[in-house]
Amino acid sequence: MAANQSQARRLRTMAKSNQDVRKRAPESSRVGAEDTSATGVLDHDAAEEADPRLDPTQAVKAAQKRRFAELDRATLIDIYRQMLLVRRFEEKSAEAYSAGKIGGFCHLYIGQEAVAIGAISAIRKDDYVLTSYREHAHAIAKGISPQAVMAELYGKAGGCSHGKGGSMHMFDKEVNFLGGHGIVGGQIPLATGVAFATKYKETDQVTLCFFGEAAVNQGAFHESMNMAQLWKLPCVYICENNQYGMGTSLERAMSLQDISQKACAYEIASEFVDGMDVLAVREATLRAVERARKNYLPTLLEVRTYRFMGHSMSDPGNYRTRAEIERHQERDPLKLFSASLKEEGIISEAEMKKIDDEVRAKVEEAVRFAEGSPLPEPEELFTNVYADPIPENE
Amino acid sequence: MAIVTMREALNQAIREEMQRDDNVFLMGEEVAAYQGAYKVTKGLLEELGPKRVIDTPITELGFAGLGVGAAMAGLRPIVEFMTFNFSILATDQIINSAAKMLYMSGGQFNIPIVFRGPGGSAFQVSSQHSQALESWFAYFPGLKVVMPSTPADAKGLLKSSIRDNDPVIFIEQERMYGNKGEVSDDPEFTIPLGVADIKREGKDATIVARSLMVPVALKAAEALEKEGVSCEVIDPRTIRPLDIHTIVESVKKTNRVVIAEESHPFCGVAAEIASEIMERAFDYLDAPVKRVSGVDVPMPYAKNLEDAAIPKVEQIVAAVRQVAYIE
Numbered sequence: 001m002a003a004n005q006s007q008a009r010r011l012r013t014m015a016k017s018n019q020d021v022r023k024r025a026p027e028s029s030r031v032g033a034e035d036t037s038a039t040g041v042l043d044h045d046a047a048e049e050a051d052p053r054l055d056p057t058q059a060v061k062a063a064q065k066r067r068f069a070e071l072d073r074a075t076l077i078d079i080y081r082q083m084l085l086v087r088r089f090e091e092k093s094a095e096a097y098s099a100g101k102i103g104g105f106c107h108l109y110i111g112q113e114a115v116a117i118g119a120i121s122a123i124r125k126d127d128y129v130l131t132s133y134r135e136h137a138h139a140i141a142k143g144i145s146p147q148a149v150m151a152e153l154y155g156k157a158g159g160c161s162h163g164k165g166g167s168m169h170m171f172d173k174e175v176n177f178l179g180g181h182g183i184v185g186g187q188i189p190l191a192t193g194v195a196f197a198t199k200y201k202e203t204d205q206v207t208l209c210f211f212g213e214a215a216v217n218q219g220a221f222h223e224s225m226n227m228a229q230l231w232k233l234p235c236v237y238i239c240e241n242n243q244y245g246m247g248t249s250l251e252r253a254m255s256l257q258d259i260s261q262k263a264c265a266y267e268i269a270s271e272f273v274d275g276m277d278v279l280a281v282r283e284a285t286l287r288a289v290e291r292a293r294k295n296y297l298p299t300l301l302e303v304r305t306y307r308f309m310g311h312s313m314s315d316p317g318n319y320r321t322r323a324e325i326e327r328h329q330e331r332d333p334l335k336l337f338s339a340s341l342k343e344e345g346i347i348s349e350a351e352m353k354k355i356d357d358e359v360r361a362k363v364e365e366a367v368r369f370a371e372g373s374p375l376p377e378p379e380e381l382f383t384n385v386y387a388d389p390i391p392e393n394e
Numbered sequence: 395m396a397i398v399t400m401r402e403a404l405n406q407a408i409r410e411e412m413q414r415d416d417n418v419f420l421m422g423e424e425v426a427a428y429q430g431a432y433k434v435t436k437g438l439l440e441e442l443g444p445k446r447v448i449d450t451p452i453t454e455l456g457f458a459g460l461g462v463g464a465a466m467a468g469l470r471p472i473v474e475f476m477t478f479n480f481s482i483l484a485t486d487q488i489i490n491s492a493a494k495m496l497y498m499s500g501g502q503f504n505i506p507i508v509f510r511g512p513g514g515s516a517f518q519v520s521s522q523h524s525q526a527l528e529s530w531f532a533y534f535p536g537l538k539v540v541m542p543s544t545p546a547d548a549k550g551l552l553k554s555s556i557r558d559n560d561p562v563i564f565i566e567q568e569r570m571y572g573n574k575g576e577v578s579d580d581p582e583f584t585i586p587l588g589v590a591d592i593k594r595e596g597k598d599a600t601i602v603a604r605s606l607m608v609p610v611a612l613k614a615a616e617a618l619e620k621e622g623v624s625c626e627v628i629d630p631r632t633i634r635p636l637d638i639h640t641i642v643e644s645v646k647k648t649n650r651v652v653i654a655e656e657s658h659p660f661c662g663v664a665a666e667i668a669s670e671i672m673e674r675a676f677d678y679l680d681a682p683v684k685r686v687s688g689v690d691v692p693m694p695y696a697k698n699l700e701d702a703a704i705p706k707v708e709q710i711v712a713a714v715r716q717v718a719y720i721e
Contacts, residue, residue, distance in 0.1 A: 128467070162500030171499035178466055179499065183490050189456050190491060193463020200419065200445070200469060220486075223456025230451070384497045385535050387504035387559035390588065390635040 067279040068344045076346050079121055079278055081355055083113040083334055086137035088356075088363045089146055090309075093136065093153060096367065097313045102153045106167050107134040111308035114333035115240050116141050118281030119208055119303075122289055128176045128198070130191040131210035133168035134240075134307075135180050138210060143175035146362055147369035157380075158373030164384065176205075184245075185211060185218030188237070192224040195235035199296055206292040207235045208285070213302075214245025216259055225266040225300070234292035236285065237268075237300045240275065246311040247319040260302040268300050275305030276333045308332075395578060401571040403545035404434045404510075407552035408472060410581050412442050415470060418556060421448040421457055422474030422511070431476045432512060432571055458484035458509065462491045462561075465505045472556060478513035478565055479523050485530075492561040493536030508555045510564035513541075514606055514656045515693060515704055517569070524693035524700075526657030528604075529666075531563040532633040538562045538587055539633040543608035545575040547631055550585030558587060567606045567656075588635035592644070596626035599650040599714045602641055602667055604630055607654040607705060614710035623718060633663055638670045645671055649680040650717040654710050659687035681717040686710050 068076070090108045097106045109116065112134075120129060120141040131138045139149050144160050152159030153167055160172050161180075170180040178194060181187035191209030198205040215221055216239060228235050239259050243250050250257050263270030269291060273284040281303055288299035306328040310317045341347045347355075398406070412418045424431045426439040426449040439447040450457040454475065461471035475481045481488065488509060496504045515524040532539045538560055542548035548566065555562040593608060594615050603611035608629045615625035626644050630637055645651050651671060653664035668683040689703040 130463075159500070161498060161502070164500045165498040169498040171502050173499075173502045178463075178503070179495075181491070183486055186459070186486060186490055189459020189487060190463035190466065192456070193460035193465070194467045195463075196460055197464040197467035197469045200464070220455055220459065223451075223453040224460070226451060226453065227456055227460060384499075384501040386538075387496055387506075 064277070064279070064340065065344075067283055068340065068346070071279070073346055075121075076341060077351075077355070079117060079282070080337060080341060080347070081359065082117045082121070082141060083278060083337065084355060085146065085359045085362060086113050086117065086140055087334055088359050089136060089140065089149070089366065092363045092367060093150075094309070094313065096150075096153065101370075102167070103155060104166050104168075105133065106153070106313045107311065108309040108313070109134055109137040109307070111328065111332070112240060112242060112275065112305045113137060114278035114281050114337070115238070115275050115303050115305050116210065118278040119210070119236075119238055119285040119301075122282050122285035123206060123208060126176060127205050127289075128178055128191070128194050128207040129210070130178045130187045130194065130207065131180065132184070132187060132212060132215070133180070133182045134212070135168070135170055139170040139172070139177055139180070142172070142177040144170065144172045144177055146366035148172070150366040150370040151373045154370040154373065155375070156370055156373035157376045158369060162380065163376040164380070185215035185220040187211060188215065188218075188220045188224040191235055191237075192228050192233060195228065195233040195292075195298070196231065199231075199233055204293050205234070206289050208238060209235055210238045210240055212245065213239055213241040213243065213250055213259055214248075214253065215239075216262065217245075217254060222265075225263070225268055225298075228298035229266045229268045232296045233298055234296045235298045236288040236292055237298065238285070239300065239302045240305055241302055242305050242307045244307070244311070244320070247315070249319070258302075260300060263300040268298050270300040270302065273301050273303045275303035276331045276336055278333055278337050305333075395576050397574050398545055398577050399571065400542075400545045400548050400566070400573045400575075401432065401434055403549040403575075403577045404552055404566065405436060405438070406577070406579075407549045407556070408435065409438060409441065411553055411556040412438070412446060414581070417468065418470045418472060419446040419448065419464075420472045420474065421450050421461065423450055423452055423476045423480075425449060425474050430474070432568065434566075434571070435474065454480050454483040455487060459487035459491060461507050461509075462487055462495070462505055465492075465507045465561075466495065466503050470506045470556065472508045472510060475509060475511035477516075477523060477568070478511050478527050479525050481509060481511070481527065484509075488531070488537070488561070488563070489534055493534045495536075496560070497536060504559050505561045506559045508552070508558075508562045508564050510552070510555075511566065512568035512571070513565040514567050515569065515688075515700070518695055518697055518700055520695040521692035526655070526688065528563075528565055528633050529657060529662045532663060532666075536561065537634065540564045540587060540631065541605040541633060542566065542631060543570070543593075543603075543605055543629050545573065545577045547585060547591065547629075549577050550583055551587065551631060554584045554587050557584070562587070565605065569606055570609075573609070585631070587632045588637055589632070590628050590630045590637035590640035592626060592640070593629050594625065594627040596624035596648065598624045598648055599652065599718055600626045600628060600641070600644040600648045601652045601654060601710060601714065602628050602630065602664075603654040603710075604633065604663070606656045607710075610705065610707055611654050611710055613707045614714065617707060617711050618714055621720070623714060623720070625714060630667075636667070636670075638667070638674065641667065642671060642674045645675045646678045649678055650714070651679070652684045652686060652710060652713040652717055654686045654705055654713075656688050656704060658690050659685055660690060662687060681719065684713045684717050686713045
């Protein structure tokens with residue numbers, strides 16, 4: 001037992017646990033949370049100590065400065081542009097959903113942009129990405145055009161899944177974006193299999209697997225962790241801990257809430273990452289990707305983030321307080337990053353305005369494309385059920 | 395041609411297809427070092443190596459999903475379930491991932507995977523280990539379901555299943571692993587999916603049977619022949635796609651049909667076949683379609699009770715006599 005613990009500790013040290021931004025609330029403060037909202041719902045966030053990412057230590061500031069210094073201007077601006085693009089895209093999606101243009105479920109990513117954009121900026125074009133149903137940003141970040149994503153939301157033939165998948169099932173073989181999966185945790189074994197295949201074929205491709213913290217309670221997560229480390233598979237598991245599984249807070253659903261610690265059970269390297277800091281996400285992902293690419297080793301990243309919108313467009317949101325949301329919005333990843341960009345002298349107010357205009361134009365163009373794209377032909381109902389067609393049997 | 399067991403025929407199919415295509419790999423519980431819980435995979439580890447013949451932890455959902463993911467990235471997995479009873483844990487990945495991936499990706503990701511292993515009753519292994527689950531899987535568009543009844547069919551159909559570009563549920567029968575028959579040793583010997591086989595020709599009544607019920611139906615046909623009733627025995631071999639054409643043509647000739655199955659009757663494959671026959675050949679029927687199914691209870695352990703739960707020759711004989719209005 002003692003040996004296991006020290007082994008686990010050693011592995012986490014090996015993983016360079018991103019201590020510079022890491023400062024978890026003591027467990028007692030979670031348990032003793034008393035701040036309740038008018039609806040009687042526990043405002044779990046208020047129970048936390050000062051947000052780790054607001055840690056004013058010099059170490060944090062030094063780390064942020066270093067990250068800026070390590071990247072060229074074009075890369076930094078591109079990351080900003082991407083974040084802004086998916087923010088504006090989601091705002092437009094919400095609008096189109098409310099206007100009845102988009103059907104079904106629509107899970108927005110607003111607040112979490114630093115995770116998908118930061119992580120996907122750390123991989124190559126030929127690497128793989130799989131994620132859950134909250135996927136518009138990942139799809140765009142991986143290289144699917146906003147037009148094809150919006151057209152998919154509209155259920156049009158020009159969509160990236162030709163209108164057959166919708167919000168939850170975006171795919172594009174050309175850019176190795178492998179979905180878009182609607183069952184919580186379902187993509188985790190799939191991503192593990194993609195990583196298995198790349199190792200089998202002896203390529204050096206890496207697979208990023210995104211999922212929410214609620215998926216961590218599924219057997220699929222644990223079964224995958226076990227096999228990934230057992231067989232040394234080049235998969236980076238990125239837990240986007242937005243602190244709610246639909247309307248149920250982490251505190252009400254998970255016995256051990258330190259998700260990065262769960263990796264110890266499988267001797268997988270893990271890190272806790274500030275999910276509101278896009279460059280911190282990028283840097284942690286780069287470390288994990290290198291481990292995967294060079295040594296065929298998996299990593300679990302717990303990326304702490306927060307979703308500003310409801311679980312889906314139909315979420316009344318009565319499980320958390322407005323104050324809690326606003327507190328997190330103070331650390332809006334876009335605001336933080338744009339402030340740093342300005343502070344570091346990377347970008348001027350005028351340039352920022354220009355990027356915003358460009359991004360808005362791009363989203364408008366996506367909407368125009370989606371509006372103009374035809375509906376799938378009626379006969380498409382019957383195509384793509386089988387690759388090898390079933391013989392006619394009249 | 396050589397006389398081999400069903401077990402050996404399956405082994406040959408896997409070996410030949412793995413030799414033919416490096417992208418085919420085999421994974422499952424005890425398939426490698428242990429040589430297979432039922433020895434279907436005997437010798438494969440030694441011959442093909444640990445990279446391609448892989449023992450998994452007991453983690454059916456996980457390795458089924460891993461297989462589907464590997465298929466998305468270009469491999470052609472054969473996933474063995476030690477028995478299909480354990481596939482129940484993996485159904486999320488089989489149904490939500492494998493069956494629907496091609497469709498929901500708008501045709502981009504087909505899943506060339508075979509899930510195989512024994513299904514149905516075994517020898518006194520009780521309720522949780524004696525289930526015929528074909529109707530579950532056959533329900534879902536996107537899956538193909540195969541159930542061989544002879545060593546030759548087993549080999550030819552498994553080879554086709556491995557070469558198939560869609561997910562195939564390949565259900566063997568533990569009680570039949572030792573059954574012997576002539577099997578081709580031509581590495582290009584395959585049997586297409588979706589084609590029924592007339593196991594015995596006849597003119598007075600049709601018996602549709604699959605898997606374990608095929609030899610039982612053939613014995614019933616022999617017994618009935620002695621009474622002057624000539625039975626045609628049709629084995630659909632694949633449940634989906636179902637070769638209803640061959641069945642309907644036979645019914646048009648005999649005008650009477652009995653469908654025998656090991657599985658429960660409710661929402662079962664025989665119910666589906668009966669419905670198809672009614673829709674396509676109602677005017678040809680001289681008697682209502684008759685089903686002979688496994689008893690509609692969980693499988694008991696006690697030998698006498700287990701025996702009573704699985705259809706027997708006498709029941710099929712009685713059913714044919716009933717549709718033929720023989721007193």
